[in-house]
Amino acid sequence: MSEYNYTLLALLVFFLPLLGFLVTILLGKKFSKIYLFEVAIITIVLILSIVIGFFKLGFQVDERIISQFTWIDLKSAGTPYTSFIIELGIVLDNISVIMLFVVSLVSTLVHYFSIAYMKGDPRFNRYFAYLGLFTFSMMGIVLTHNFLMMYIFWELVGVSSYLLIGFWYEKDSASDAAKKAFLANRVGDLGMLAGLLILFTTYHTFTIDNVFGQIALGVLPFNSEFWLTIMGVLLFCGAIGKSAQLPLHVWLPDAMEGPTPVSALIHAATMVAAGVYLVTRIFPLFTGDALLFIAVVGALSALIPATIALTQNDIKKVLAYSTISQLGYMIMALGIGSYFYGYFHLITHAFFKAGLFLAAGSVIHAMHHEQDIQNMGGLRKKLPITYATFLVFCLAISGVPLTSGFLSKDGILAGALAFGSLTGHYLITVVGFTVAMLTAFYMFRLLILTFHGKPKDKHAYDHAHESPALMTVPLIILAVLSFFAFYSFNPTTAEKGWVFEKWIQTPESVVPESARYSFMVPESEIRDRKIIHSETYTKTVHDAHIPAVILSLLLSGFGILVAFTIYYWKKISADKIANSLKPLYKFSLNKWYFDELYDKTFIAFTMFLSKILNWFDAKIIDGVVNGAASVTRGFSKISGGFDTIVIDGFVNFSAFFSGLVGIVLRKMQTGKVQVYIVLLIFSIVILIFYFSR
Amino acid sequence: MMEVGLQHFLVVSAILFSLGIFGVVTRKNAVMVLMGIELILNAANINFIAFAKYGNFGFDGQLIALFVIVLAAAEAAIALAIVLNIYKNFATVNVDEINKLKE
Numbered sequence: 001m002s003e004y005n006y007t008l009l010a011l012l013v014f015f016l017p018l019l020g021f022l023v024t025i026l027l028g029k030k031f032s033k034i035y036l037f038e039v040a041i042i043t044i045v046l047i048l049s050i051v052i053g054f055f056k057l058g059f060q061v062d063e064r065i066i067s068q069f070t071w072i073d074l075k076s077a078g079t080p081y082t083s084f085i086i087e088l089g090i091v092l093d094n095i096s097v098i099m100l101f102v103v104s105l106v107s108t109l110v111h112y113f114s115i116a117y118m119k120g121d122p123r124f125n126r127y128f129a130y131l132g133l134f135t136f137s138m139m140g141i142v143l144t145h146n147f148l149m150m151y152i153f154w155e156l157v158g159v160s161s162y163l164l165i166g167f168w169y170e171k172d173s174a175s176d177a178a179k180k181a182f183l184a185n186r187v188g189d190l191g192m193l194a195g196l197l198i199l200f201t202t203y204h205t206f207t208i209d210n211v212f213g214q215i216a217l218g219v220l221p222f223n224s225e226f227w228l229t230i231m232g233v234l235l236f237c238g239a240i241g242k243s244a245q246l247p248l249h250v251w252l253p254d255a256m257e258g259p260t261p262v263s264a265l266i267h268a269a270t271m272v273a274a275g276v277y278l279v280t281r282i283f284p285l286f287t288g289d290a291l292l293f294i295a296v297v298g299a300l301s302a303l304i305p306a307t308i309a310l311t312q313n314d315i316k317k318v319l320a321y322s323t324i325s326q327l328g329y330m331i332m333a334l335g336i337g338s339y340f341y342g343y344f345h346l347i348t349h350a351f352f353k354a355g356l357f358l359a360a361g362s363v364i365h366a367m368h369h370e371q372d373i374q375n376m377g378g379l380r381k382k383l384p385i386t387y388a389t390f391l392v393f394c395l396a397i398s399g400v401p402l403t404s405g406f407l408s409k410d411g412i413l414a415g416a417l418a419f420g421s422l423t424g425h426y427l428i429t430v431v432g433f434t435v436a437m438l439t440a441f442y443m444f445r446l447l448i449l450t451f452h453g454k455p456k457d458k459h460a461y462d463h464a465h466e467s468p469a470l471m472t473v474p475l476i477i478l479a480v481l482s483f484f485a486f487y488s489f490n491p492t493t494a495e496k497g498w499v500f501e502k503w504i505q506t507p508e509s510v511v512p513e514s515a516r517y518s519f520m521v522p523e524s525e526i527r528d529r530k531i532i533h534s535e536t537y538t539k540t541v542h543d544a545h546i547p548a549v550i551l552s553l554l555l556s557g558f559g560i561l562v563a564f565t566i567y568y569w570k571k572i573s574a575d576k577i578a579n580s581l582k583p584l585y586k587f588s589l590n591k592w593y594f595d596e597l598y599d600k601t602f603i604a605f606t607m608f609l610s611k612i613l614n615w616f617d618a619k620i621i622d623g624v625v626n627g628a629a630s631v632t633r634g635f636s637k638i639s640g641g642f643d644t645i646v647i648d649g650f651v652n653f654s655a656f657f658s659g660l661v662g663i664v665l666r667k668m669q670t671g672k673v674q675v676y677i678v679l680l681i682f683s684i685v686i687l688i689f690y691f692s693r
Numbered sequence: 694m695m696e697v698g699l700q701h702f703l704v705v706s707a708i709l710f711s712l713g714i715f716g717v718v719t720r721k722n723a724v725m726v727l728m729g730i731e732l733i734l735n736a737a738n739i740n741f742i743a744f745a746k747y748g749n750f751g752f753d754g755q756l757i758a759l760f761v762i763v764l765a766a767a768e769a770a771i772a773l774a775i776v777l778n779i780y781k782n783f784a785t786v787n788v789d790e791i792n793k794l795k796e
Contacts, residue, residue, distance in 0.1 A: 671792025674718050674726075681714060 001055045005066040010090055013048045013100060014139045016041050021132035024637045028125030035128040039111050042104070042135060049097075049104040061502055065092040066145055068207070083204040091145035095280060095343060099142045102347055103270050106354045107135045109474035110265040113358055116366055116470040117261055127167060127259070132570040134160035134266060141274050145606040147196055147208040149539060150278065154238060155270045156193070158185050164266060165258040167462060177254035179524075184251035188241015195234030198227070201369075213286055216510040223516040225657045232290035243275025243327045245301040250594050252324055254395060260364055260597060264357030268323050269350040276346050277332045283339055284507050287515040292425075296333025299431040301328030306438040310445070311578075311588045314371050315360050318446050322397070323353055325435060329412055336428060337520055337537075338415030339506040348487070352396040352405060355478035359390040362471050363450060364548035366464040370457070373446060378455040385472045387451045389479040394447050396482040398440035398556045402491050404482050409436065414548035418540040422519050436552050439560030448567040493545065702743035710736035723776045727769065734765045760777040 020041035027034045055063075075085065094409070111131060118127055133612025137160055140153030158181075165179030196206075202221040204210050220228040239245070244252035256269045266272070279286075279294065286294065302325050309321035326349050333342035364371055368381055380387045396405035413432050420429035455461035466472070486493045513521045519537040524536040565571045588591070709732055716729030738758045745754020780786050 112793050608695055673791075677714075681718075 001060070003067070004509060006052065006056070006065045006092055007090070009048050009052050010067075010092055010100075010143060013045050013052065013104070013669060014090065014143055016045050016048075017132045017136035017139060021129050021136060024125055024129035024132060027279075028129060032125070034285070035115070035125050038128040038132050039115065041132065042111050043463045045135070046104040046108040049100045049433055052092070053097050053101045056092060057094065057503055061094065061527045063093075066209075085205065086148060087146060087205070088149055089145045089207075089208050090143040092143070094505075095277075096142050098347060098503065099277060100139070102350050103135065103138050103142060105140075106265055106269045106350060109354070109358070109477060110261045113264075113361065113471050113474045114259070114261045116468050117361055118259060123167070123551060127164075130160055130163045130167070133390075134164065134271070138270050138274070141277065145208060147199065147211075148206040150281075151189075151196060151238075154189065154242065154274070154278075157266075157274060157490065158182065158189070158242070161185075161255070161266050161271055162595070164262040167258055169261070171257065173247065173254075174257040177251075177257040181251040181255050184248045185241040188237050188248050191234045191240070192239025194273070195231050198231045198234065199342070202231075208282060210509045214252060214305050215285055218512065220512075227511060228511060228515065229287045229289045229293075230285040230287070230357050232282075233293050236279065236290065236294055239275030239278050239331070240297060242278075243272050243274075243331065244324050245275070245297050245328060245331060247594075249301060249305060249324045250598065253317050253320040253591070256308070256314070256320050259315065260357060260361030263320070264354045267320065268357050269354035272323065272327055273330075273346050276327060276334070276342065277639070278340065279331065280343050280346075283334065284510045286509070286542065287511045288520070289515070291335050291517065293335070293336065295332050295419075295425075295428055297331030298328045298330070298335050299428050301325070302332055302435045303328070303438075304430045306435045306442070309442045309583040309589050310438065313374050315363065315373050315376075315446065315450065316357075316371055318373075318442060319356055319360060322356075322439065322442065325439065326353065326397070328408070329432075329435065332428065332432065333412040333415060336415055336419040338412055338419075339515060340413035340504050340542075341408055341415055343504060344487070346424075347413060347483070348396070348404035348408045351481040352393040352403075353476050355389060355393045355475060355482065356397070358471070358475055358478065359386050360391065362386045362467040362475065363390075364635065365471070367457075367460050368463065370460055373449040375449045375457040375460065376455070377453040378451070378461060379464060380451040382461070383451075383466050389472075389475040390447060390451065392479040392482050394443045397443055398560060399436060399552060400556065401553070402484055404484055404487055407484055407487055407493070410545070410549050410552055411495075413552050414541055414544045417544040417548050418537065420536065421544070422540055423517070425687050433551060433555055437555040437559040441563050442557035444560050444563035445567055448563060452568060492549070495545075533550060534571065699743055699747045702746075703740055706736045706739040706743070709733075709739065719776060720785050720788055723779065724773075724790050726788060727772050730772075731769070734761060734768075737761065768795070 007032070020038040024034050024038045056063075067090060068087045071088045072084065072086040075083070086102070111128070114127065114131070118124055121127060136155060137153045140149060141157065144150045144153065147566050162178050162182045165181050166175045169175045169178070199211065200206065203214050203219065205211060205214075221231050241248050246410070252267060252272065256263055258267070305321040305324040309318050309325065312318045312321060326345070330342045330345045330349070333339075333345060363376070363379060363383065363386060366379070366386075369374065392403070396403035399406045405624070411608050413436065416429045416432035420426040433469060488495075493613040497691035507518055509516050517542075590596070699730065702731070713732030713734075713736060716732060718724050718729075720726050720729065725787045738761050741754040741758045743754075743794060745752070745758075749755070776786055783789070783791055
């Protein structure tokens with residue numbers, strides 16, 4: 001296909017969801033079936049993305065197709081700002097094309113799922129309109145080739161996320177959660193904005209490729225590598241907010257107040273992955289220090305939410321913490337230079353986590369909006385399809401062989417092991433393996449408590465029923481995509497697969513070699529296009545692969561075994577463990593007291609500050625205003641007195657005088673025109689005589 | 694036989710002007726007042742022509758005379774319209790009785 005065709009298709013994929021949004025939101029009140037238009041649009045978008053992906057990945061795998069136009073050029077406008085040029089445009093390279101497919105596929109499945117799940121909702125059409133708005137915004141993030149559009153659509157996904165979390169705004173908890181999500185994201189976005197300001201003042205362009213080019217030429221912010229690190233970290237702050245990394249992760253669990261399909265689409269598969277996508281897009285500009293910061297944030301975000309997920313009892317909360325943990329995994333992978341596996345885990349995770357959420361949605365639907373797993377159990381027989389798919393997703397997220405999760409997770413763990421041995425930061429390696437074990441444990445705890453054992457709530461159990469095909473078919477599709485065969489022929493490693501071999505190449509870092517990780521500096525002059533890391537690194541990763549696989553299999557096997565021992569065979573009582581480790585248990589159950597901590601610090605501080613400001617406003621500002629008012633009143637009284645006596649006296653006197661003159665002169669006014677004319681003529685005659693003298 | 698000179702024209706014009714003033718001041722009927730005004734205008738016209746003939750001003754006098762004729766026509770039209778309106782409001786065209794200006 002020619003570049004023109006690619007651009008045309010990409011623009012269609014980009015703007016069709018916007019059309020769907022506009023039509024559905026504007027006509028939603030009039031036509032109750034208009035949501036079908038949105039569903040049709042999104043299906044077309046999926047087909048077009050598949051077409052783009054097929055031709056791009058099949059035939060033009062090495063090309064980067066960029067289509068751009070100059071939006072603002074102050075030079076040609078004749079202003080002195082000669083270097084103020086902003087270009088907008090889209091880029092089609094392999095990562096954006098794959099992401100395009102993932103977003104449109106998950107979005108389409110969620111649309112179909114929602115038709116059944118949201119049935120009977122009074123704002124049915126509006127829900128679909130919001131989904132369309134979200135898809136449009138997400139396409140913008142995926143396709144953009146510049147930071148400006150990235151920022152704009154970054155905020156737009158924030159808005160649609162806000163609208164969808166607060167979709168049932170009659171519930172206080174939902175509207176509070178929406179506000180919380182928005183505010184937490186703003187904190188991160190503020191950092192991103194600061195990063196963008198540094199970037200634009202230094203490079204005078206928003207185009208990502210141009211920025212890379214200038215960094216490669218040695219142009220640095222304030223001429224120092226330190227500020228390049230700061231710029232990278234600030235840009236990454238956007239990802240911390242959007243991908244719910246520590247310390248801004250608190251909004252994601254609360255965002256589960258939204259409808260469950262929304263959680264699947266936005267808060268598991270796509271929007272929260274946008275942070276990871278941003279990091280992959282601008283990966284070359286991170287210095288070694290910035291990457292280390294990213295890795296630490298990722299590792300913390302992988303570990304802490306995983307420990308919280310161990311004790312949660314709300315099915316969606318467990319999945320939410322698991323999402324934060326997995327996103328932390330991806331961020332960590334990118335931070336330790338394992339670019340490919342970070343991105344690859346984003347793809348595989350998108351499918352199985354969306355699947356987990358949709359399956360949870362199916363369970364919640366069957367249980368009539370019961371979300372507490374302590375009231376479930378034994379649903380395996382009632383919901384066979386949901387159970388089977390949920391099992392597949394659990395295996396995938398736990399990294400069991402033959403699944404997609406195994407391929408991506410073991411890549412990350414191998415990378416972590418290599419990173420530990422090369423740099424000495426073994427803590428990250430330890431965290432990586434610990435999280436693998438915890439993940440396997442809490443996922444199987446969730447599975448067993450929900451689907452196995454005896455039903456706790458007999459009434460709800462008796463009324464439970466398998467969901468309609470509209471809900472189960474998306475689950476089956478996602479479950480099929482969770483197997484290894486879509487990514488690699490070899491079930492043990494992704495390195496032999498086409499995704500790794502052909503599609504995704506780690507881009508070479510553009511920062512000065514002195515500022516990189518030492519292992520990311522190529523050693524030989526002949527640079528293989530796939531090997532941008534040093535040979536030592538490649539060799540270490542290769543050697544780390546087998547130990548990583550064995551260790552991670554042992555650990556996740558152990559996690560699964562423990563879960564079965566405690567919850568299935570009940571050899572050990574869960575309550576006993578909880579009692580013997582009471583402080584730890586409480587700590588985890590209360591989510592490490594993050595909310596309370598923020599309550600006591602940031603929120604309390606803000607409240608305190610606003611109280612002071614309120615006092616200042618009431619006493620000082622109002623005092624000044626009131627003082628000014630009374631002074632003004634005093635002045636008005638004086639000038640009022642002056643007005644009545646002096647000015648009015650003057651005016652009244654002149655009126656009286658005029659009246660007096662009038663009485664005299666009135667006699668001359670007969671009202672007869674002819675008299676006036678005679679007077680006129682006489683006057684003229686007198687004047688003539690007077691002047692001609 | 695006496696030569697007709699500038700003075701003769703001026704005398705005729707002065708007589709006409711005085712007649713006009715007399716008509717304007719003494720007549721009670723508004724239409725007659727208007728006719729007086731016409732006489733005044735034509736007296737002025739005669740002066741213009743006379744000075745144009747005996748003076749050294751080119752065609753200026755004649756032109757202004759033509760202009761005055763046009764003006765007089767327009768003025769008459771408007772004045773008659775006013776008189777009609779006066780009749781509508783006061784049911785008379787007697788200028789003595791119309792002394793609204795006094796009030």
